[in-house]
Amino acid sequence: xxxxxxxxxxxxxxxxxxxxxxxxxxxxxxxxxxxxxxxxxxxxxxxxxxxxxxxxxxxxxxxxxxxxxxxxxxxxxxxxxxxxxxxxxxxxxxxxxxxxxxxxxxxxxxxxxxxxxxxxxxxxxxxxxxxxxxxxxxxxxxxxxxxxxxxxxxxxxxxxxxxxxxxxxxxxxxxxxxxxxxxxxxxxxxxxxxxxxxxxxxxxxxxxxxxxxxxxxxxxxxxxxxxxxxxxxx
Numbered sequence: 076x077x078x079x080x081x082x083x084x085x086x087x088x089x090x091x092x093x094x095x096x097x098x099x100x101x102x103x104x105x106x107x108x109x110x111x112x113x114x115x116x117x118x119x120x121x122x123x124x125x126x127x128x129x130x131x132x133x134x135x136x137x138x139x140x141x142x143x144x145x146x147x148x149x150x151x152x153x154x155x156x157x158x159x160x161x162x163x164x165x166x167x168x169x170x171x172x173x174x175x176x177x178x179x180x181x182x183x184x185x186x187x188x189x190x191x192x193x194x195x196x197x198x199x200x201x202x203x204x205x206x207x208x209x210x211x212x213x214x215x216x217x218x219x220x221x222x223x224x225x226x227x228x229x230x231x232x233x234x235x236x237x238x239x240x241x242x243x244x245x246x247x248x249x250x251x252x253x254x255x256x257x258x259x260x261x262x263x264x265x266x267x268x269x270x271x272x273x274x275x276x277x278x279x280x281x282x283x284x285x286x287x288x289x290x291x292x293x294x295x296x297x298x299x300x301x302x303x304x305x306x307x308x309x
Contacts, residue, residue, distance in 0.1 A: 086300050088243045089184055090234055090266075092252035093195035093202055094129050095274030097177050097211055097293075101126040102170035107163035108140050114158050117144045129275050130254045132196040132221050133159065167201050168208040174273060180293025181214035187297050192217035192237040194250070194260075196227045217241055229259035234266065251296065258284045269299065 094100045105126060109119035120143055128139040137156050141147040146155075184191060191214060195202050199220035206212040219237045226232040238245045250261040253274025261268035270276065270286040271293070281289055288299055 085247065086189070086249055087247040088190045088192065088238060088241045088249075089296070089300070090192050090194045090237050090248055090250045091215075092228075092250070092254070092257050093193050093197055093205070095253040095276075096174075096251060096257075096271055097193070098171055098173055098205060098209060099273075100167075100171040100205065101129060101275065103163065103166040103168065104129055104136070106170055107159055107166045108136065110162040110166075111137070111155060111158040112140065112144055112146075115144075115146055115150055115155065117146055120144060126275060127277065130196065130256050132227050133163075133198060163201060168205045173209050173211065174271075174293070176292030176294040177211070178214075180296050181211065183294065183297040185214055187300075189300070190217075190241045190243065191215050192219060192241055194219045194228065194233050194237050196221040196256070198222045229256045229263065231260055231264035234260055234264040249300065251290075251293070253281065255284050258286055269296065 091097060105122050108125045112119055120140065124143060125140060128136045133156060137159050138152055141150055141152065141155055193206060193215050197220060199222055202218060202220045206215065206218065217237055217240045219233045221227045224232055224236050234248065234250060235245050238248050245264050245266055248266045250257055250266055250268045252268065253271050253276055255277065257270065258268050267287040269288040269290060270281040270284060272281055272289055272291050276284060290296060290299060
């Protein structure tokens with residue numbers, strides 16, 4: 076599935092989300108969240124419940140977990156976040172895995188001359204080690220993490236910041252992600268957005284999110300990034 080985008084310049088940069096797009100990190104995150112709950116004398120939450128909170132940063136995830144476990148406002152968010160980070164430092168990159176086709180897709184994009192950035196809402200202290208442990212850091216020119224600047228996705232600022240670091244215009248970029256947060260950020264930044272069919276799109280799935288294209292694997296991306304797809308609609 077593809078549709079025409081609003082881009083008007085040749086694509087030079089590919090911005091890529093991390094959790095749910097490059098790496099299936101849900102097992103790491105869910106385990107850390109449930110260890111946090113155990114420390115707070117609360118029962119674990121179902122895997123899919125916690126995984127549904129991924130994508131808007133750690134503070135949002137911890138808040139949603141506390142609310143769902145009926146611990147808010149009795150438990151301070153700052154206390155819970157400290158517990159989560161302590162456990163996530165241990166689980167980060169230990170249980171999850173790189174999605175099939177990601178390394179081959181990134182290698183093909185590199186051969187084709189695209190500059191690449193990972194744009195994630197995950198804090199740098201977690202994102203950088205994860206990219207290093209999985210071997211994906213070697214394919215990327217830039218990492219814009221959730222604490223790199225004041226705003227996070229769905230604000231367009233992280234995408235524009237990544238483009239500045241890559242020395243390209245925002246209209247020369249395309250965002251690859253998996254969630255409504257990615258679609259909203261790309262729309263606000265004025266660049267096309269492609270979603271992977273796997274990942275953490277939510278209950279309605281990626282097809283309902285209005286992306287410009289859907290792909291089953293990152294290996295399909297180099298073929299997709301053609302002038303015909305990136306040209307404005309007639």
